[in-house]
Amino acid sequence: xxxxxxxxxxxxxxxxxRLTKYLRxxxxxxxxxxxxxxxxxxxxxxxxxxxRKDLSNFIxxxxxxxxxxxxxxxxxxxxxxxxxxxxxxxxxxxxxIGAGRxxxxxxxxxxxxxxxxxxxxxxxxxxxxxxxxxxxxxxxxISELDYFLETKDRVDIAILTVPKAVAQEMADKxxxxxxxxLLNFAPLKIxxxxxxxxxxxxxxxxxxELNYWKEKVL
Amino acid sequence: xxxxxxxxxxxxxxxxxRLTKYLRxxxxxxxxxxxxxxxxxxxxxxxxxxxRKDLSNFIxxxxxxxxxxxxxxxxxxxxxxxxxxxxxxxxxxxxxIGAGRxxxxxxxxxxxxxxxxxxxxxxxxxxxxxxxxxxxxxxxxISELDYFLETKDRVDIAILTVPKAVAQEMADKxxxxxxxxLLNFAPLKIxxxxxxxxxxxxxxxxxxELNYWKEKVL
DNA sequence: TAGATTGTTAATCGATTAACAATC
DNA sequence: TAGATTGTTAATCGATTAACAATC
Numbered sequence: 086x087x088x089x090x091x092x093x094x095x096x097x098x099x100x101x102x103r104l105t106k107y108l109r110x111x112x113x114x115x116x117x118x119x120x121x122x123x124x125x126x127x128x129x130x131x132x133x134x135x136x137r138k139d140l141s142n143f144i145x146x147x148x149x150x151x152x153x154x155x156x157x158x159x160x161x162x163x164x165x166x167x168x169x170x171x172x173x174x175x176x177x178x179x180x181x182i183g184a185g186r187x188x189x190x191x192x193x194x195x196x197x198x199x200x201x202x203x204x205x206x207x208x209x210x211x212x213x214x215x216x217x218x219x220x221x222x223x224x225x226x227i228s229e230l231d232y233f234l235e236t237k238d239r240v241d242i243a244i245l246t247v248p249k250a251v252a253q254e255m256a257d258k259x260x261x262x263x264x265x266x267l268l269n270f271a272p273l274k275i276x277x278x279x280x281x282x283x284x285x286x287x288x289x290x291x292x293x294e295l296n297y298w299k300e301k302v303l
Numbered sequence: 304x305x306x307x308x309x310x311x312x313x314x315x316x317x318x319x320x321r322l323t324k325y326l327r328x329x330x331x332x333x334x335x336x337x338x339x340x341x342x343x344x345x346x347x348x349x350x351x352x353x354x355r356k357d358l359s360n361f362i363x364x365x366x367x368x369x370x371x372x373x374x375x376x377x378x379x380x381x382x383x384x385x386x387x388x389x390x391x392x393x394x395x396x397x398x399x400i401g402a403g404r405x406x407x408x409x410x411x412x413x414x415x416x417x418x419x420x421x422x423x424x425x426x427x428x429x430x431x432x433x434x435x436x437x438x439x440x441x442x443x444x445i446s447e448l449d450y451f452l453e454t455k456d457r458v459d460i461a462i463l464t465v466p467k468a469v470a471q472e473m474a475d476k477x478x479x480x481x482x483x484x485l486l487n488f489a490p491l492k493i494x495x496x497x498x499x500x501x502x503x504x505x506x507x508x509x510x511x512e513l514n515y516w517k518e519k520v521l
Numbered sequence: 522t523a524g525a526t527t528g529t530t531a532a533t534c535g536a537t538t539a540a541c542a543a544t545c
Numbered sequence: 546t547a548g549a550t551t552g553t554t555a556a557t558c559g560a561t562t563a564a565c566a567a568t569c
Contacts, residue, residue, distance in 0.1 A: 097536075101515050105508035109491060121550060129492070133550090134538050141552055154551040155545040171511045172518050179510075186411055190404035195466070196490060196507040201514075242513060248413070266517035268509060272327060272414065274347070282520050284513040286504060289414040290323035291486060292397075295460060295502040296390045296419075297319050299484035302500050315560075339526060351526090352562050359528055372527040373569040 100139050104167050107136070116161035119153070143170055173201035178238050180264075182255050183246035184209035184217075184224045187270060191244060192220045205238055210251075227258065234262045245269045256283075318357050322385050325354070334379035337371070361388055391419035396456050398482075400473050401464035402427035402435075402442045405488060409462060410438045423456055428469075445476070452480045463487045474501075 110129055114120065122133040122140075129136075137152075145151050145166050152158045168174040181188045184207050191197070197204055207219060210227045217224050225233065234240060243264045247255050252271035259267060266282045269275050272290070275283050328347055332338065340351040340358075347354075355370075363369050363384050370376045386392040399406045402425050409415070415422055425437060428445045435442050443451065452458060461482045465473050470489035477485065484500045487493050490508070493501050 098512075099536075101512050102508075104515075105505070105511045106492075108511070109508070123550080132538065134540090135536090137550090137552065138537075150552060152551050153545060154543070155549045157550065170515065172514045173511055177514055186404070186408035190408040191506065193404055194506065199507075202507075202510055241517065242510065265520070266513055268513055274324075274327070280520055282513065282516045284509055284516070286506065286509055287323070288409065288412065288504065289417075289420075290320075290327070291502050291504055292420055292460065293323045293326070293389045293391055294316075294319050295484055295486055295500060296395055297322075297388065298500045298502070299459065300390050302483070302498055317560075341526080350562065352564090353560090355526090355528065356561075368528060370527050371569060372567070373525045375526065 096142055100142060101171070103131070103135075103139055104171060107139075108164065108167050108171075111160050111164045111167075114160045116159075116164070118160050119157040120160060120163075121157035122152075124157075168201070176200055176203050177241040178203055178205045179242045179244060180204070180206040180208065180233075180240050181244045181246060182208050182227070182259070183248075184211075184214050184219060185246060185248075188244075188246040189219055191246065192222070202242075205240070206233060208233075227255070230258060231262050234264070240264055242266045242268060245271060245275075247271060249273055314360055318360060319389070321349070321353075321357055322389060325357075326382065326385050326389075329378050329382045329385075332378045334377075334382070336378050337375040338378060338381075339375035340370075342375075386419070394418055394421050395459040396421055396423045397460045397462060398422070398424040398426065398451075398458050399462045399464060400426050400445070400477070401466075402429075402432050402437060403464060406462075406464040407437055409464065410440070420460075423458070424451060426451075445473070448476060449480050452482070458482055460484045460486060463489060463493075465489060467491055 106129060107125070110125060111120075122136040125136050126133040140151050143151070143166070145162060146169060151163050151166050165174065179202050181192060181204060188207060192204060192207060204222065206225060207222050208225050208227050208230060209215060214224050215226045243259050243266070245252055245255060245267055249271045252269065252273060253275060256267060256269070256275045256277060260277055260281055265280065267275065267277070267284070269283055269285050270288075272287050277283055324347060325343070328343060329338075340354040343354050344351040358369050361369070361384070363380060364387060369381050369384050383392065397420050399410060399422060406425060410422060410425060422440065424443060425440050426443050426445050426448060427433060432442050433444045461477050461484070463470055463473060463485055467489045470487065470491060471493060474485060474487070474493045474495060478495055478499055483498065485493065485495070485502070487501055487503050490505050495501055
């Protein structure tokens with residue numbers, strides 16, 4: 086069953102992951118230039134076939150494919166096309182749960198000055214933090230969450246930077262308040278209903294993986 | 304060509320990624336208990352066959368497989384077996400490059416109080432930071448890196464939390480000082496020689512991926 | 522012994538690569 | 546037109562699942 090927009094169903098997570106890498110590769114290029122799948126592949130350490138295959142899953146805003154036969158892909162068109170696919174051509178509102186060091190670090194990430202993601206709130210449960218300012222945002226009490234979600238702008242994504250021990254509880258609060266997607270930094274598997282998506286960033290797991298590979302490359 | 308230890312060659316990254324998840328699943332269990340692949344699968348949302356297949360790539364410290372036919376896997380044995388595979392049964396020394404908010408946040412992560420990873424140094428290039436203490440570690444000048452690596456303990460992994468603009472430069476410094484594995488938080492592809500491994504954590508890319516999936520689940 | 526569950530082999534499925542006709 | 550490079554189909558490769566004999 087097709088989706089109506091020009092996208093084939095069931096795109097694999099692997100493809101979406103690579104799309105974000107394509108953006109990274111393109112962002113340092115001049116928008117008017119054309120780049121061939123061959124050159125992109127070279128730069129990114131992939132095969133040209135894979136890139137063309139990935140992109141062929143989608144169609145551009147206008148006609149069909151992103152590329153021009155004989156020329157390659159125009160950086161501008163490919164870039165904005167991928168942005169559109171990922172839904173980052175518009176602003177998405179974010180709240181951060183947990184005003185600890187990690188939450189604070191994320192809040193001041195230079196990437197968050199881009200337009201596609203906009204942090205509109207930060208929450209904590211520690212009384213002594215509530216009310217203080219952090220990168221220009223007032224820290225709110227977790228208990229205000231429901232009120233906030235009812236009265237403020239739509240929240241697209243909540244980033245969980247709370248300790249492991251309270252992560253599931255916070256996730257439950259967020260879900261029952263109507264948040265539909267979570268980026269979780271706590272080192273555990275958050276349980277959510279089927280209509281909620283969770284992405285995880287697990288520093289410790291990454292370190293463990295890296296530790297395995299470093300032994301193999303010797 | 305086999306490796307001599309009981310491990311088959313060419314384990315896929317996917318398998319290693321799942322091993323870290325198996326650890327997470329097991330750490331909340333009683334070490335003496337037995338768990339079946341069926342139950343683990345249930346808890347983690349995988350198939351039992353996949354878990355058995357994954358584990359069958361390796362052999363335990365003693366005899367052969369990790370499991371006992373008819374009983375399942377003893378938590379203690381499986382846990383320490385996976386730790387051994389990942390090389391986290393011993394302490395690995397880490398340095399953090401970049402004493403900004405992110406570096407500071409990582410330094411105080413509760414996970415770093417575990418024994419397997421030990422932060423032995425933190426570096427920055429900003430004069431006003433050098434010499435200050437952070438979670439009990441003195442911030443050192445980047446220029447001391449070579450000296451540090453020559454005189455201190457072995458450095459197993461360097462974590463890069465510097466701004467994008469200087470990330471490649473810092474990576475080069477680390478590589479030429481002899482560091483063999485990097486965990487990179489800067490949103491770009493670090494170029495390194497073949498005998499160096501790099502793992503990446505890209506917050507922004509993860510957000511973009513999540514943003515794609517959240518639209519699909521509606 | 523009967524029941525349970527592993528470890529492994531074979532079957533299926535999905536993802537990557539190769540090849541090439543379409544076309545700029 | 547000739548040369549280049551896409552988009553797509555077919556071939557290959559690898560990873561997951563199913564099935565079952567081995568064995569606790």
